[in-house]
Amino acid sequence: MATLEIHDLHVSVDGEGGPKEILRGVDLTVKQGETHAIMGPNGSGKSTLAYSLAGHPKYTITGGSVALDGEDVLAMSVDERARAGVFLAMQYPVEIPGVSVSNFLRTSATAVRGEAPKLRTWVKEVKEAMARLEMNPAFAERNVNEGFSGGEKKRHEILQLELLKPKIAILDETDSGLDIDALRIVSEGVNRVRESGEVGTLLITHYTRILRYIKPDHVHVFAAGRIVESGGPELADKLEAEGYEQYTKGTVG
Ligand SMILES: Nc1ncnc2c1ncn2[C@@H]1O[C@H](COP(=O)(O)OP(=O)(O)O)[C@@H](O)[C@H]1O
Numbered sequence: 020m021a022t023l024e025i026h027d028l029h030v031s032v033d034g035e036g037g038p039k040e041i042l043r044g045v046d047l048t049v050k051q052g053e054t055h056a057i058m059g060p061n062g063s064g065k066s067t068l069a070y071s072l073a074g075h076p077k078y079t080i081t082g083g084s085v086a087l088d089g090e091d092v093l094a095m096s097v098d099e100r101a102r103a104g105v106f107l108a109m110q111y112p113v114e115i116p117g118v119s120v121s122n123f124l125r126t127s128a129t130a131v132r133g134e135a136p137k138l139r140t141w142v143k144e145v146k147e148a149m150a151r152l153e154m155n156p157a158f159a160e161r162n163v164n165e166g167f168s169g170g171e172k173k174r175h176e177i178l179q180l181e182l183l184k185p186k187i188a189i190l191d192e193t194d195s196g197l198d199i200d201a202l203r204i205v206s207e208g209v210n211r212v213r214e215s216g217e218v219g220t221l222l223i224t225h226y227t228r229i230l231r232y233i234k235p236d237h238v239h240v241f242a243a244g245r246i247v248e249s250g251g252p253e254l255a256d257k258l259e260a261e262g263y264e265q266y267t268k269g270t271v272g
């Protein structure tokens with residue numbers, strides 16, 4: 020069973036006034052089959068955690084460790100992380116001009132699986148996954164994220180998730196910018212992948228609304244670059260009622 024272990028992770032980013040510490044000792048263990056919601060206010064470092072796990076070059080690891088099944092994730096290149104089974108659905112997916120969705124998905128699947136998927140089964144696989152996400156088939160010929168609406172971008176992220184079948188899925192604000200129908204469709208996609216029991220999910224959000232569709236096993240409050248409280252789903256209800264103020268003011272406990 021795959022396990023992601025984050026221990027005392029410290030991360031800095033180069034700002035205008037020199038390096039700035041964003042993550043200040045993150046501890047978290049995510050096992051295959053589990054869903055962890057990470058909830059925190061804007062600017063608390065949630066995306067920094069997501070990018071650091073995926074290997075974004077902008078973020079410098081200054082301390083701590085990340086291991087997937089005992090293998091040092093921080094020593095891996097971005098590609099190696101993807102092959103090891105780490106998947107990131109970005110908060111702000113980037114445009115890739117000149118690359119169609121169809122080519123992008125096939126290239127990604129080839130990289131992750133270590134061999135090109137057989138064309139006939141692959142075309143069917145993609146078509147079926149797109150249909151489940153209620154995406155128009157013509158979408159496959161568009162350039163990645165170019166002119167996509169917020170909802171289309173997020174569906175495309177979940178399409179990748181369904182096709183790539185990672186061990187650890189990091190979903191950064193997958194609910195942001197979605198209307199209620201898109202939120203349901205995207206959430207159903209995440210739940211399909213979860214039901215396999217083969218993925219550990221890190222669901223990053225600052226609203227509780229996605230948790231009505233995707234039920235977490237654990238909820239963590241993230242503030243000022245670290246996890247400040249952990250609990251079960253009831254913690255999300257408490258946040259819904261009380262907000263983050265008590266954490267940002269440092270009056271907890
Ligand atoms: N690439 C970057 N360059 C400069 N500052 C950054 C960068 N990425 C994040 N930060 C800063 O780190 C802090 C945390 O940002 P982020 O991880 O995006 O928070 P969240 O996702 O919780 O809203 C913010 O103060 C943000 O301005």
Ligand SMILES: [Mg+2]
Nearest residue numbers: 065066110192
């Ligand atoms: Mg963010």
